[in-house]
Every structure is written in C-alpha cells, then in structure tokens.
Amino acid sequence: MNLRQIEIFRAIRSTGSVSAAARQLSISQPALSKALKHAESQLTFKLFDRVKQRLIPTFEAEALFAESQRVQDALDRINNLARNLADTPQRTLRVGFQPSLGGGFAPSVLARLPRNMDTMSFEIFTHHYDQIIERLLSFRLDMGVALFLIPPPGIRTIPVGKMRMVYVEPQRAGMPVYRDKPMRLEQIDTTSLVGLEREAPLGKALEKAFMQVGQDYTPRISVHTLSVAAACAAEGVGPAIIDEFSAHSTPGLSIQPLEPEQSFEIVALLPESRAESRAEAAFIDLMTRVYRERNKTLPKNSQTLARRNT
Incomplete structure (x- = not known):
C-alpha cells in the first residue's frame, strides 16, 4: 500500500463509511471508492465488510491498522517538524x-x-x-x-x-x-x-x-x-x-x-x-x-x- 491508500484506509476505518471518509479527505466519493477497490485488488483480500450500513474492518484490516499507526506517527512527526521550521526556521x-x-x-x-x-x-x-x-x-x-x-x-x-x-x-x-x-x-x-x-x-x-x-x-x-x-x-x-x-x-x-x-x-x-x-x-x-x-x-x-x- 502507498501512503495515499493508507490515508484512505484509515479514514474509512475511523468514519465507518465511504461518503464520510470522502468528506474528511476532501475528495469525491467515486474517487475514494475506486482507490479502495484498487488497494483491495493489490492486497488480494477485502479490507471492509458492510454490516448494517456501516463498513467494518476485516481481521486483515485490523492487523494492517496496527502497523499503519507507525506510519501515521512518522508522518505526524514530519508535519510537526515542518510547522516548527516554518515558525522558527533554525534554532x-x-x-x-x-x-x-x-x-x-x-x-x-x-x-x-x-x-x-x-x-x-x-x-x-x-x-x-x-x-x-x-x-x-x-x-x-x-x-x-x-x-x-x-x-x-x-x-x-x-x-x-x-x-x-x-x-x-x-x-x-x-x-x-x-x-x-x-x-x-x-x-x-x-x-x-x-x-x-x-x-x-x-x-x-x-x-x-x-x-x-x-x-x-x-x-x-x-x-x-x-x-x-x-x-x-x-x-x-x-x-x-x-x-x-x-x-x-x-x-x-x-x-x-x-x-x-x-x-x-x-x-x-x-x-x-x-x-x-x-x-x-x-x-x-x-x-x-x-x-x-x-x-x-x-x-x-x-x-x-x-x-x-x-
């Protein structure tokens, strides 16, 4: 999975729906659905099951989520560093x-x-x-x-x-x-x-x-x-x-x-x-x-x- 696919995966997991995830990421719902299908095709397994109008992560998705948290933490550190550099370019x-x-x-x-x-x-x-x-x-x-x-x-x-x-x-x-x-x-x-x-x-x-x-x-x-x-x-x-x-x-x-x-x-x-x-x-x-x-x-x-x- 690339960084964009991880971002989409985490957004769907946190919101429970494609439409809410699309609004969160400021992209269209069709584009997000297409990206999700492409990710599942590359992985060769489903990431979500639909249960009572809500998308529930599969067992495999939960295992991926634990690892994706490390990626998210690293991105957060990069973003924090970028903000600090913008506020104070060099200590x-x-x-x-x-x-x-x-x-x-x-x-x-x-x-x-x-x-x-x-x-x-x-x-x-x-x-x-x-x-x-x-x-x-x-x-x-x-x-x-x-x-x-x-x-x-x-x-x-x-x-x-x-x-x-x-x-x-x-x-x-x-x-x-x-x-x-x-x-x-x-x-x-x-x-x-x-x-x-x-x-x-x-x-x-x-x-x-x-x-x-x-x-x-x-x-x-x-x-x-x-x-x-x-x-x-x-x-x-x-x-x-x-x-x-x-x-x-x-x-x-x-x-x-x-x-x-x-x-x-x-x-x-x-x-x-x-x-x-x-x-x-x-x-x-x-x-x-x-x-x-x-x-x-x-x-x-x-x-x-x-x-x-x-």
Whole structure:
C-alpha cells in the first residue's frame, strides 16, 4: 500500500463509511471508492465488510491498522517538524565573521535582529578567511561573512555590501571627527603607520595599492586585525588605514576618506552542497539592510564623499 491508500484506509476505518471518509479527505466519493477497490485488488483480500450500513474492518484490516499507526506517527512527526521550521526556521545559527567585520559590522547586525528571530540562538565566531572556509566545508559553521576573495571549490558567495577603507589618526583639539579632504595614498608616510601584516589579505591589498602610486608599504608596527589597528590609532600609537565600520565605532579618531578609494566587497559564504535555510536567508537580508542603513546615516560630508567616489 502507498501512503495515499493508507490515508484512505484509515479514514474509512475511523468514519465507518465511504461518503464520510470522502468528506474528511476532501475528495469525491467515486474517487475514494475506486482507490479502495484498487488497494483491495493489490492486497488480494477485502479490507471492509458492510454490516448494517456501516463498513467494518476485516481481521486483515485490523492487523494492517496496527502497523499503519507507525506510519501515521512518522508522518505526524514530519508535519510537526515542518510547522516548527516554518515558525522558527533554525534554532541555532553559527556564523563566522572575518575579524575585520566582527568588531564593527557584526554588532550592528545583531542589534537589529527582528522579532521573528527571538526564539533563535546565535553563535558568532571571528575567524580568518582560511579558517572560515575550512569550518564551512566541515559543517562546523553554517555561514561565513568575509571580504570577497576568490572562494575555493565547494563555496559560493552572496553579495552583502561594500566596505570602504579610511585613514584615521587621533582626534586632537580643534580637529573634526570627519574631514572632507581625502588623504592621498602617496602623501602617507607608511613607516609611521600601524598597518596590517602583509600576510593578511587586506595587508596584501594595501601593499599593492601603495605600489601602484609608487609608495612602499613599510608599516612601523604591524597588527593582525583592524580592530587592534583602530585602538592603537586612537591611543596615539600612529595613524592607520582601517575599515569605516571600525572607524565609526572607535571613539577618539579623526577620519578621512582615501584617494584613490580602497574598498572591498562584503559577501556571505555558504557551502555549495546545500541551499541556504530560511534563517540564513533572513540573516543575509538583515546584513544587507544594515549595510544600507549605515551608509544612509553616515555624516553628511562622508555621504558626499561616498557619492563622489562611487
């Protein structure tokens, strides 16, 4: 018997008539009668006897009913799971952020979680790019969020936004937080910089950008993450080139755009072996909206510069 025949069999047994079973299953009485006859033909025995205008299960039917209850219980569990997934798509979402995004961008996203995610829990990690890829492929992360690099086989990317780099130094008396005049790369003395190590993807990108304007990239102090570079700049260790998210969330900095603009695409990373869950799709959508909101709420002069450089 297939699942539809089992459903019809159970409906007739519970109602005692073909007409009542047809109404219960929202199908026509002739269609149900035909399906019952087809099932009995396949089984080679009757499932019901008519006694005083009521269909009574045969001995064989009662034996089948006991076994069919297990099938029904399994279907009920599947339906309950489907309803739970619809209400709460995923109980725990494990997201790995690159350090450059984990300090400034991730908190902004988490602060705007919608109410339909209230019943979910989140595990937020900061990993370097290679670690994110390895953990995605080994299913120890559900999603990664990183600056775009060519992903290895088995990983796909979904665009989220763009991260601009800015020049920062300690804010001194009379110095504005946001300065309209861009800082040109060739004007920067890289020996005074708190820079990113050359082995890091962003460090390599900055080194290439300085080389294109005829400047060596030789930071006096090299650090591993943008958040550390931001904190060092605020403490007066030296100027730094950091992402705009870290810059806007670190007090005590004076911020300038760079010329030529240095920007990197932010992407969500997911295994190619599966589609994103409803929770993951919602989180990606949230990140995209937060990115757009952050751009809209930048100070007026920074918005002007963003439009000028786009």
